Amino acid sequence: MPCPRCDAEGAATAAAAAGTASRSAPAVATAEAAATWCLVGTPNVGKSSLINAIAGSQLQVGNWSGTTVEVATATTRIRGTRITLVDLPGAYALAGTSSEEDIVLPALMAHPEALIVNVVDATHLARDLTLTLELTELGRPMVVALNLVEQAVERGVGLEPSTLEAALGVPVVALPDHRRHGTGKLVDAAERAHGSAERAHGSAARACATPVALAYPDAIAEAAARLASHVVSRWHALATLAAEVPDTPAARAIAATERATLDAAGIDAFLAIAEARHRAAVDLANGATLERARRADPSERVDRWVLHPVLGPLALVAGLALTFHLTFAVSTPWIDFFGLVQEIAAGWVAALTLPPLLASFLSGALIEGVGTVVSFVPVLFVLYVLLGFLENAGILARVAYLADGVMRAIGLPGRAVLPMVLSIGCTVPAIQATRMLEERGDRLRVALALPSISCSARLPVYVLMAAAFVPAYAAVVVTGLYLLGFVVAIASALLFRRVLRTPEGSGAMELPSYRWPPASLVLRLAWARTRAFLQSAGGPILLVVSGIWLLLEITLPNGTSLFEAVARALAPLFAPLGLDDWRIVGALIPAAVAKEVAIGSMALTFVGSGEATAPLGFLAGLGALGGGLLEAARDTLTSLWGFRSGGDEVDSVLTARLSGALTTAGAMAFMVFLLLYVPCIATLAALRKAFGARWMAFSIVYQTTVAYLLAWGVYALWP
């Protein structure tokens, strides 16, 4: 019988060569020794803390190729070896039960040479060792890193890593809480793991031995042995037998026959395998545990209040409000500061003696575009810091528990409450926040519904239009538009659930113990995620801003700008909505960058007061920059207590001219259309990054159709 362990590497290499190679770990083909470590473990086990402790400054995040699942990587040099660490999503079992878990096994098979670093939660030893046993059956070099040992000791459970190491047959190290000192132990263990794997290859008898404690019923073991030559590892043989993973047709056919035989003998292969692993894991855990006087998890006491039927929902509302406040209040002074930088840079350009076209390109396209991209940095960074904290501290799971009942009523999982709330501020961070939903189908439905919710960029437009047309009922109209946005978002979520039939995530999830995540991890992860967004969204935003600059810049032979010609050509399309003035329709074009830009566009076309940038001296600019920096720092501190009163000044000349160009019904239709049509370019870039160009295109078409129909309805029905 061929040994499944010895076959493992060759077959896995073939599988990787067949195209499963990953994007996240670049192949290193230098003389320098290189190694890849794949971190595998259950969710909340502290894998990211470990990667942060070993190589945190090099942390990068990216989506696993072809999926929306985030994988963090970092490369570092330890004892002359270049080690690439790959932090795979948390998984309870190798055969996935969610979109996130689904990539763990393919990722491991795509790195056939990698060392598996199995991070195990010492406070849930028996459960985590089940996954460890599965991993040992892959027959790969592997190390077990025991995490949270001190917490386990606090709960009355002492551990004996050496006992575990002897029973499992793979190196086991206990990670100290100050993990920097644990790296050396881990590297030693990695060397031992590779050594024992090589010895194992030399001796067939040892190689085929299963871990001491793991014993399957004879019928299962024999069936798995017969399957072994068709699959890459013992784990694959057992998983094929249990119909957990799709494998080669040949293996599947044999597995079906074997399963029929087992069924006839009254054995359910899946249950029998799971039970054998569970028993072995319990035995291993009991053997490695010193004390038995278990104390309750201190989180239970906290949860008595946090998950209380009355206090819990109150805490949820307060928590959501605080998250919203911090995300936008802390970032706003910095967005203003970057706006100031943009003005100063434009002033400097104006002071230079440049050809007019170049100067216009520099200030109108380049500085404007870069400014738009950079203006998302503060809000995204703050959001990612908060999300990283909520996720790693175990709070997000409580949000899911408290909000699930209400959110299920609109067909969304409980965690979706956070993106929904954030999108009142800005859709872009809200779409980024959907990544905390486990199932891709849920993420997609939420992300497609979010652009309908009114963000803060749309508010200035409502304020201006309402002041111009219905001054007495301005507040009612603005509130109505916000409500309409929510209604459309909820209706969209329900519609997508019926029509798209995307798989829904399970509500079964762990409520992990509360934990204080390391600040360096939260900050580094937030920065890596912000950078990843800039890299993917920066190009498209620059492109669109440049395109709109070009539209305004090009003058046609008859003296009008290309912008005016395009707007006039589009105007008849909007006549059914009561919007026949080209200046109104034209305002919708640059508003694709950010919806508030509609005001600037209308000011330019109606009033003609295109504010020319005044030339600015270099030193004066530097002075203004320093002042702005101080002001932003001061505002960040004061904003922690409350919002600064940002006055929206309404341009009286513009409102007067607007009311001449539009009827009240037309103005209502315009606001509804502006609320719902094409999401802004940054939102589209976020959608493309998360779900691909096709879903971005879908969102454009869907939102515009809904916007047109509703705006038409409002215009037709307005008294």
Next chain:
Amino acid sequence: MKPDLATGDSAPIAATAPVAGAGPACAPCCVVCPLSELGRGGCARVVSLAGAPRLQRRLMALGLRPSAELAVLRRAPGNGPLELRAGTVHLMLRACEAQDVMVEVDDPAAVRTAEFRRAPAEGAYALPTV
């Protein structure tokens, strides 16, 4: 008719302390009901799982395997999810998903709905063969 747990027809298994993984140590006439029917504070043992295979595997991985003991710590208001403790793990489960988990309960008072507060017919729920 409520079952008389003390003098059931079939002889009750001697009440020994349950051993981990050794299966139920309760009278054969104890109540079997969906987990969703279990009230706050109720303790039970998993009898069987149903529903989508992916959900079943997830529940097994989270610790809700046949013969595992669990306790309902609380239920979120408005038919929200249940919070359970199974072994050392705390987990949440939607009420609709809990319908697919059959559990046996020693104390019928822990069951919320009257129709489930009686012993199942002989052989209605077979224990898994493992």
